[in-house]
Amino acid sequence: MKRLCLPLVLIFCLLLSSCGGRAQAERFEQFSTELAGSTSLSFTSQLRCEYEDRSVDFILSYSEGSEGAEVKVLKPDSISGVTGHVKPGSSALEYGEIIIDTGDLDKYGLSPMTALPSLTQALKSGHIESWWEEDNSVVYELSCDEHLTVRVWFNSLNMIPQKAELISEGQVKVFCQIENWTKE
Secondary structure, eight states: OHHHHHHHHHHHHHHHHHHHHHHHHHHHHHHHHHHHTOSOEEEEEEEEEEOSSOEEEEEEEEEEETTEEEEEEEESGGGTTOEEEEOTTOOOOBOTTOOOOOOOSSTTOOOHHHHHHHHHHHHHHOEEEEEEEETTEEEEEEEOSSSEEEEEEEETTTOOEEEEEEEETTEEEEEEEEEEEEEO
16 A cells, blocks of 8 residues: 555655646746836846956946847946947947947857846746745746856745846856846
8 A cells, every 4th residue: 555655645746846837937927928028127236247267246237128228337436337238129239439348258248248138138038947946036047048047036925036147158157136126
């Protein structure tokens, strides 16, 4: 009797966990659909970028509307105010006449200035690879393309992103703390 019950209990546990997984996937899909349909988005992020030989900290603001997206450097002070623009339908980040090379973090073009546009694109169209619960957060690992994976920690009560990691070539290249998330 014990031999028969153990497999049945395991099957029942697997079925229950897959139901919870489906609910979490649907929850993210709803967030993603609402974000893709929003008219505006803004947030501030503290970034730690991992280069081959050093770590560099930035504070950036991100805003997005019908005219495209804008990434503005708040810190470090030496480049504060530099603003990049991403036009709708484009993946290029334009700096106007100013060219400041913050350096690529990988050979695919990930940089401090492209990190937040990459993050928001992952939130809108990334594919869920896995998810788990951690403290009071739900963590989703999203596949964006063959080169970039994004992990995002959401407040489990209101589905507001709190932090993220951008992973390229199997290594975390950008750590983001997300603040002041506003979506309309």
